[in-house]
Amino acid sequence: MRRAKKVVVVGGGPAGMMAAIRASQLGQKVTLIEKNNILGKKLLLSGNERCNLTNANNVDVFFEGYSKNGEFLRDAFKLFFNRDIIEFFESRGLKLKTEKDGRIFPETNRATSVRDILKKELLRNKVKIIYGAQMVDIVVQDKKVQSVGLMGAPFISANSLILATGGITYGSTGSTGEGIRLAEVLGHKIVSLRPGLAALKTDKTYPSALEGSTLKEVSVTFVCGRKQITSHVGDLLFTRVGISGPIILSISGKVIDWLTDGKKVVASVDLSPSLSREEIDTQLMKEIIANSKKNISNVLKKNLPSRLVDIAMEVLEITPGGQVSQLTSKNRKKIVSFLKGMNLKVIGVSSFEKAMITRGGISLKEINPKMMASRKVNGLFFAGEMIDLDGDTGGYNLQEAFSTGYLAGESAAK
Ligand SMILES: Cc1cc2nc3c(=O)[nH]c(=O)nc-3n(C[C@H](O)[C@H](O)[C@H](O)COP(=O)(O)OP(=O)(O)OC[C@H]3O[C@@H](n4cnc5c(N)ncnc54)[C@H](O)[C@@H]3O)c2cc1C
Incomplete structure (x- = not known):
């Protein structure tokens, strides 16, 4: 039997949680690192705290729902799209409902219900969650990820590393851009960071x-x-x-x-x-x-x-x-x-700080969309808002986070 890979996911937002769930479902030894003391701080604010987690529209409308390059998500959507999100949550006991313009929300009208299902699934799949831990370094040797450095703690070795650290707005939720800066240090081009949905x-x-x-x-x-x-x-x-x-x-x-x-x-x-x-x-x-x-x-x-x-x-x-x-x-x-x-x-x-999303991020040219893998560093994957894609209101941004997270988790487990 193949030994489980050590998969480290940094960022406990929707993208990182979904990535960790998928890699662990596939039998890998997964550690999720989050600098806050709770998971999904921004997710809890989403949709006026009701969490508009996706949209009922078809895939072509979705591609148009991003300011540019929506088709980059084709492979991620093929693997995990809106119907899969619905199935994921409803099969775990959270009923969803569709509102105006196809916006999908939990019937509870509470973002906490969404976060709690994700957390429960992480624990069920034995993901090790390290709270209050801030990634400050990534060690790469021979173009291959080796380990992740945390503030005031020993390095954690990794066969695969998934970065899902979000954008740079609503910094109080933890999205302060460190992941983007570290990716830049590793040679990834960053498309200028600007506020969106503001x-x-x-x-x-x-x-x-x-x-x-x-x-x-x-x-x-x-x-x-x-x-x-x-x-x-x-x-x-x-x-x-x-x-x-x-x-x-x-x-x-x-x-x-x-x-x-x-x-x-x-x-x-x-x-x-x-x-x-x-x-x-x-x-x-x-x-x-x-x-x-x-x-x-x-x-x-x-x-x-x-x-x-x-x-x-x-x-x-x-x-x-x-x-x-x-x-x-x-x-x-x-x-x-x-x-x-x-x-x-x-x-x-x-207010830049109060923009709902960050536009710009890791250049799509440096990411293989079939795997969400870095084209610069082996064993490195990206997911969620930190990549250069941004969606309209209506559930497009969370769908992107869940889909890219799922694909990154699956790829990191291979
Ligand atoms: C007020 C508001 C309402 C919104 N409503 C909706 C909505 O209804 N529907 C929708 O589709 N989208 C909505 N969005 C956008 C959506 O919430 C984001 O696009 C989504 O949360 C991005 O997910 P993510 O996992 O990529 O990043 P984030 O949710 O930002 O998560 C990143 C995580 O990484 C952690 N992190 C960052 N750096 C480090 C580090 N160095 N070490 C360790 N951990 C780190 C952070 O603490 C954070 O928890 C809303 C956004 C806001 C601000």
């Missing part, structure tokens, strides 16, 4: 006056010189410093790239994407006729958040108390323009 900062002061209000069913076009990109229709949330909400997060990556290149970006919010300017104007005319004695802001407040109407009146320099019948055609046009394009200059990311 709220944006604007230069106007009025988003702060609107803090906490949501605009429903709007769309936003970000304009950068001659280039522009339009979000799908959905919810926009005003924050203390700018704009957030699903439609902003999904599109933020491209906007951040423009800003990083020093370009100017304007967000133009269409408050009525289903209606043309003419249709809005006609509707406004009807309102004017039907409510000639009412004041302008009260009429507008029927369809818009009241604080936004107050701000619109101020920005457009229209007297809010005036009767609608007194509204000049110039002011009516100004209102229509505001409804079809409320412009905000975007000046940055609200």
